[in-house]
Amino acid sequence: MQLSYRKLFSDSNNIEYSVVKTMSTRCLCLQGNRQSLPRIKKAYKSAQVFYKGAPENIFEPISINENAQGNLVNALFSYQDSGFLKDFLSVVPPEWQYAAGKKIGRILKDLHSLPLTQDQMEKANRRHASYMDRIASYVGELPRLKNDRYAMEAISSRYDYFSIFRPVMRYGSLKYQKILTTHDGTILLLPSYSYGPGCMCEDFASLEFENGGLYPVLCAGVIDGYFS
Numbered sequence: 001m002q003l004s005y006r007k008l009f010s011d012s013n014n015i016e017y018s019v020v021k022t023m024s025t026r027c028l029c030l031q032g033n034r035q036s037l038p039r040i041k042k043a044y045k046s047a048q049v050f051y052k053g054a055p056e057n058i059f060e061p062i063s064i065n066e067n068a069q070g071n072l073v074n075a076l077f078s079y080q081d082s083g084f085l086k087d088f089l090s091v092v093p094p095e096w097q098y099a100a101g102k103k104i105g106r107i108l109k110d111l112h113s114l115p116l117t118q119d120q121m122e123k124a125n126r127r128h129a130s131y132m133d134r135i136a137s138y139v140g141e142l143p144r145l146k147n148d149r150y151a152m153e154a155i156s157s158r159y160d161y162f163s164i165f166r167p168v169m170r171y172g173s174l175k176y177q178k179i180l181t182t183h184d185g186t187i188l189l190l191p192s193y194s195y196g197p198g199c200m201c202e203d204f205a206s207l208e209f210e211n212g213g214l215y216p217v218l219c220a221g222v223i224d225g226y227f228s
Contacts, residue, residue, distance in 0.1 A: 013039055017190070019079055026081075028059050030191065031074040037066060043191035044075040049169060050189070054110045057187055075191075082180040082188055089176065094217045101221020103187045104179065109226045112168035112200050124167035124197035132162060170198040175210035176218070 008017040015032040030040050047061040059077035066073055089097055116124065135155065138144065144152075172194025180188040204223070212219045 015039060020076070026079040027062060028077040028079040029074055030077075031072055033071045034073055037073045039193040040064070040073055040075050041066070042193040042195070044077075046171075046192045046195040047077055049114065049195070050111050050171070050192075053114045054107050054189075057107045057110075057189055059188065059191060061191075077191065080182055080186070080188065082182045082186075085176050085179040085181050085187075088181050089215055089218060097215055097218045098221040098224075100181065100185075100187065101215075101218040101223075102225030103185070103221075104218075105222040105225020105227075107187060107189065108171065108174070108203060108222065111171055112166075112203075114169050116167060116169060116197060120169065120197040121167050124199065125165075127198050128165050128167075135162075166200045167197060168200045169195065170200070170202045171195055172198075172203070172206075174203045174206045176207075176215065177210075 002023055004021045006019045006021075008019060010016045013032070013036060015030055015036050018029045018031065020027045020029050030043055032040060041064065044061050044064045047059055051058045051060055059079065062076040062078060064073075064075040085100065088100070092100075139152070139155070171189065172192050178190045178192065180190065182188065204226075207222060208219050
């Protein structure tokens, strides 16, 4: 059997992403040492969860090998030929960036529409409550961080909105580095080991914080695509 192997990248947790091909199959492989097993297992679980909500945009989970000989563990997913969204964004006009953002927004809405169990709902509520407690604690403490006036004004002007809480299964650490696109413009999200129950706003906050400065039109498209 002819087998080819092409490394895509390694992330900050030393988990390697690669493409494995045979004559009849193409797979995305996540591989790391045994210390990476919890993250790789969570990435695999995220694909199992999110594939139900957006099968055209999530890499379908195939198998996970938790007991590989030696020190390596890995997980396999279906793969489509694709490139990094960041490379696409660097060469296209703002109109195309906006269109890509709208696609991402619609995908995110599909993922956030997946039903939660009672236990997941309770975890999302506890997570939200802990954030509110941390904000209240920071506001009430002195001294605070130097030059935080603008942040405090932004929080104060929006504090009433924090009660608008919608529990969802968040993708987690959403940013353009985790997004691929195919030749026909299909958006693909890499498996996430940061997913879990939380507030819908967390994915938006992550994307804006990481990418709003570089690609504001993309981020605007995400908001518009999500809320139609």
